[in-house]
Amino acid sequence: MASKASLLLSFFLLVSTCLARHQQQQQQWQPQNQCQISRIDALEPVERIQAEAGVTEIWNTDEKQFQCAGVEFIRHRVQPGGLLLPSYVNAPLLSFIERGRAVQGVILPGCPETYESSQEQLSGQSERRGQRFQGVQQDRHQKVENLKEGDVVAIPAGAAHWIYNDGDTELVAVVFFDTQNNANQLDQNHRRFFLAGNPQAQSQQQQGQRQPRRQQGREQPYLNAGNIFNGFDAEFLVEAFNVERETIEKLQGQRDQRGHIVNVEQGLQIIRPPQSRQEQEQEQHQGGRQSERQGRRQGERGQGSNGFEETICSMKLRENIDNPTHADFVNPQAGRIANLNSFKFPILRQLQLSAERGQLHPNAIQAPRWTINAHSLVYVTDGSMRVQIVNNAGESVFDDELREGQVVVVPQNFPVIKRAGEQGARWISFKTNDNAMISNLAGRVSAIRSMPVDVVANSYQLSRNDAQKLKFSQQESLLFTPNFSRSQGRASA
Template identity: 25%
Template sequence: MGSSTTLLVLLFVLGNGVAVTMGRFLRTEVEVIEEDLDEELFLVKESKLVANTSAGKMVVFYDRRVPERLQIATTTMEPRSLMIHRFLAATNVMYVVSGEANLGYIDQNNQRLTQIRLREGDVYQIPAGSAFYIANEESDQKLEIISGIEPSQGLGDDVFQSFYIGGRANSGLSGFKKEILEAAFNVSQEELGTFFTGQKMGVIVPLQGSHATGKWSKFLELKEEEKLQQLREMVQQGQENEEVEKEDEESGDDEEEQQQTSLPWRMLFKSVFGEEIKNTREKITEDPPRSYNLNKRKPDFENKYGWRVAVDGSQYHPLKSSGIGIYHEYLSAGSMMAPRVNPMATEYGIVVNGSGRVQVLFPNGSNAMDTNITKGDVFFIPSNFPYCEIAHKGESLELLGFTTSAQRNRPVVLVGARSVVRTMEGPELATSFGVSKEEIKHLVSAQHESVILPTP
């Protein structure tokens, strides 16, 4: 029996021995696969353009078929630009592909404005329920970010929902009735008109060049305490208005309207800023988490054909709360990742550079997908589905990815010098293939490389 035929049979046997966790795929897709193979079954083709201005662009990729779903977002920001303040009801694990970012968000533990500088290769998690902004203050360098986002399950929307604090058309505040905003901010209608019509560009705006964006530049120039004080003044105004509303409610004046006024703001303030607003000079006893630089981490595996590095909650503590892991891998031209399977998590990958090919099998061993991938393509691998990636002969392949588990989670390598078949080599394995001990020993010992292999 030829080695290629034996390897195929081996993959079928291993595939049949894997527990099936995605029965829906097996019931619906395997029946079709024999007659009409979908060569792009696990490519993520659905996307939404969340932001597109002269200052930057953000695209979200999603797939409604995946039970353990993540959404992959790619963000590009021009020099001197800002992604305006937003409230995101989803965990956001960010990776800086290139450039540098100034990130500011309200830390949920100590209710202060946390500011951190992120550089190329940095990983940072923004917890669900945080208000934040991202600024690219560099004058000559674009900022590129890839994010793995775990959306909340509340509304069942295809794409995560963002509540933008600033901006005009996108602001989550501007839709309130004028009388509600007047009471909440404690300012006149004329003042509110200027506030909510000044920014016309959208989600990503320039930091220079117009009066409309000047307030953002000024905000970023403030010291940390001054920034937080501005936000807290809004909160304080809301609290004072609630006291007035309570008095009015007790007198029975316009009770229904007063409830409409206070409820949205009370929910917002409690969600973003917490039940109590602490003094800005209060000593902070708990430091915010630092970023984790993936580029400086020694690869988990490396040889002359490529490398792979993965980070989970044991290396970067904030990931424990999200249940998201992250990995980065590089294959030199013509090399391949050995066939493997992830029994614990669904994996998502996006091609950062280069091009190649990815093949995925159903757990029963039949071919699920075999397709070419190039820069910008997003795909996912369901747990317990064997797969491998191959770089094209004339070009390397670089992938960044996220997994739905933050535990110590490594794919199980099926073939190679350090693999399942090498460990299982013996008379039992020979019997399962119906070959001699000599033949099985030759087959499983022929490959001297591990994890990342040369292609013929």
């Protein structure tokens, strides 16, 4: 009996120890009270990772506002003819083309290679390269996208992708990562897995500069980052690819000194549709949205549901958010707002992300509001605006000018108001929900407007007449025309 009791006690202690360690690891992996923020700052990139044909600028992930939202943010600047090497990330991402144009490929596992070269293309390429046509293997690959300014690209976690600047000007693309997304089961670090090159080669040259303090366990996705083939035994790869060892050595990239963005000599020869055909496909896609919504409604009622897995290979991965015809709210005197959610861009349902594109005319105001079900990251692309953010204690945590190229995070439920500067403002917001819901505080459709007059009067100690003015004086809904008389009065004072 004594031995059995001893065995049971040992087993109990073992289980208790394992549970305690598991809880400790969970607490370390999920920082507590990260949204107890007393101050938010406008942020700019703190690191520049230089490469042969461009640079990647990185915002400090240790900032409390980033940790609160569980997001990260970077900006790629790719020179004409530059190729951002193929890689994949452990978290879903949204990329916004701020300037320039590009060609991008996203490799979705299990999807067919629908683009293939014709006999004429093969013959022409062989003649240009001085090869014999008979020995050229027909090229096949998954589809590529022509990107332009204003495009939002959605890429699932773990999907390999690359981007090539085929224009005459610098390509500027900002990238938003949701590291707390359910698709990421590693940790709260944005980790990039390169399939080519030797990114650490040029990155190490930046280590002499001042680097921001990083929390223990948080990784930098570009520093000391060789490509994934470098970790395999070369002989294994020779057999796996059935090629010569010299080719495998280049695959591993140990001697590659170009960094993660490389120059492409004589342009990139790839198979892609002309822009006009792609625009036609976009129109066809938009025309089919109504039938798609009807199909979803039928599916919700159990009538002929079409599974998501049947459309993943043909789903659209890009949508232009700058097109004025896509705007959801327009005030000719104040500006416009365009929302990109899963109803307009179905793949966002899988990523659980969305975006908002805003434009305010000089001195115009966006109604004070809060986002019910998402954190928001605001990035200014043009001009400037004064932004105020308030926490649950009624304290101002941000009251400053947000200028072009700066970022601020608005935590879920934190009220925010924006007012454009003298030159106006344009921004893009990335949100951690595929259908972010907004509640306005002022205007024709707002929380105050929806309350009974007596509730407003007694809540704010107002007369019934003043309560009615508070409710009904602002007739615009979301974007408010600037009141020039009041602005001039404040300026003269």
